Amino acid sequence: MTGSKGDLSRRSFLAGVTGAAALGLPQRARPGGQVVPTLSLPPFLARPTTESILVSVRSGVVDTTARLEIRAVLGPTIWSAAGADRSVPAGEFVRWEIGDLASGSAYDYQVLMATPGEDLAPVATGRFTTQRVGEVGFTAALTADPHTGSFAEGSAPVIALDDVVRNVQRDRPEFVIALGDNVAWNTSRDYAQYDDFGANFAYTMYREHMAPLSVSCPHFGLIGNWEGESGKFPAESAALMATVRRKFAPGPNNLTYPQGGSPNEDYYAFDWGPVLFVVLNVQSYSAPSGSLSTPMADVTLVGDWSLGAAQRSWLEGVLAASDHPFKFVCIHHPVGGNAATSMETLYGRGGPRAALVGEQRLVHEMMREFGVQIFFFGHDHVFLDESVDGIHYALPGSCGAPWKFGREVTGYQRYWPDSGHGRLTVRPERATVDFVDQAGRIIHQFAVEPV
Structure with missing residues (x-):
């Protein structure tokens, strides 16, 4: 090596x-x-x-x-x-x-x-x-939803993750943003956790499979609905899972960057060259307003999805203070939902279809006001690029989870049901996003200009 x-x-x-x-x-x-x-x-x-x-x-x-x-x-x-x-x-x-x-x-x-x-x-x-400053170029990667810990070694989803890691490594990115559901185990989404056995196993496996990349590519992680940190769980359960996450996959806290964030390392912002990246947590600060219809549900009503008052205020302050030519928001799924069925809507699916639903409407209005060009998200396990009011809602596929949710689930009319990753190439005059499938082929590309 x-x-x-x-x-x-x-x-x-x-x-x-x-x-x-x-x-x-x-x-x-x-x-x-x-x-x-x-x-x-x-x-x-x-x-x-x-x-x-x-x-x-x-x-x-x-x-x-x-x-x-x-x-x-x-x-x-x-x-x-x-x-x-x-x-x-x-x-x-x-x-x-x-x-x-x-x-x-x-x-x-x-x-x-x-x-x-x-x-x-x-x-x-x-x-x-190290972190770049000013009008300089760089390459970064975006991954989503490997669900590491759910699948056996040698299985197709684990092979997909290894292929994607290899493809990302060839891009030589300066960092990777992992958009959530990075780990999962059979009870982590549906039930509170009273020991750390499942989390330790899943994060160990994640570290092992990310290793060829993580030795030379800093990792920025997000919270998804399988990390065991949902707001529906008792505080002591979510705190236990957060402790494991911070041990295995440490991230920025409120003191790491001038933009601040959460002491729990679950939301933060940083700049790299001409780009401001804002990383949000839709899971931990959303709480059900009543009983849940199924164990998989995180909220009772789609309006229950929330960043919480502190994170929402922080987001507005970070965006308002930024004069970066490029601004990108990253989250596991919108702060709302609008999918093909009521159950999937409640589950936070729908991406751009949910742009004006629930609290996502407030987030979308902030992005319009302050010039955000891309809203990166995961959760739906396909590639998607759709613009709403000039903002690209971009989903860079799945790097492991085998369930490719189609039109009957998400309501998406145009998408790519492939495993892979997103490659972000930034130059002062343009930022380009390539959707790269598991075989290493570019299946879609779009670009945004500075503001």
Whole structure:
């Protein structure tokens, strides 16, 4: 494995040092008998800013000493330690908040570990780019709905996720936005959780399958209706699931970026070059107004869908304060619904058909007033691009979930029932979105101009 963003499949990745413990393999021995530890979960990058980034790993089956080293791609070839060495118990998560970086710059990093009394040796490497500022170009990726944890290893949905991860990796994006339902298990949507077994399993699997990408591509996650954090659940259940999420897939909090957000890391905003990205949480702040018709339902009435007063006020303030040429909003599904049936409408389906329904009308009016060009969402597992009042409601497919909801469910007249991802290419004069299917082919493209 190298520090570059090459074409690295999950199979070849897990065949390396980093993935050995994840497969239950023994520790690797070096000549002379020294045992080199392995990681049970490889590096996961998050919270990239102009001067910092978070790197998270999980140690393997033995106690170790750990160090993270970094060097600028265009700077001296000497590695510098990011802080003091750490003593890490077996199976524990380790985080490094790397600071004093330069904006818009590429860095290599390596994680080194050793068992007591042995010399430190590399167990994982990667490369990342810090947050860009100003009128510069970049490429990013958008994924949705893998439902990782619901399907067995080797199944078609898991193969689809691996294919999409490989395709995204070839794009060499500077970050990925995962639009929710990133994890799922059989009870996570319908019932409160009183232990973290299902969540731990699902997030572990997600980290493993995202690994070829996450070692060099910072991750921005969203809350979907399968993460177990719905507002219909008791607060202690949702809080337990949020704790697992923050441990396995940390994200920005209210202090990470100037735009602020939630201390719970479930909504936030950041800019990258000329683009403002606003990431919303439609699940946790919506509560049913009465009894639920089925366990799968999150709300009683479509008007129950809500961002909550605090998040809604924050959204308006962030959009009003922005003078970015491009503004994109990301959410799992609209803050409302308007699908082909009343049950699917209540479930939040319908995308652009729901633009003027319930609280989504308020969100849509804000987007019109403040010049938002794209509303990215997931949930419906197909590719869709439809404009409402000049705003693209864009759904970048599903990267795993096999259910491709058609016209009889969503009401959509024009859509693509393929697995895949969205590729966002930004230049100062234009932002282009490509819908890329599982085979790596572009099946649709649209572009927006700066405002």
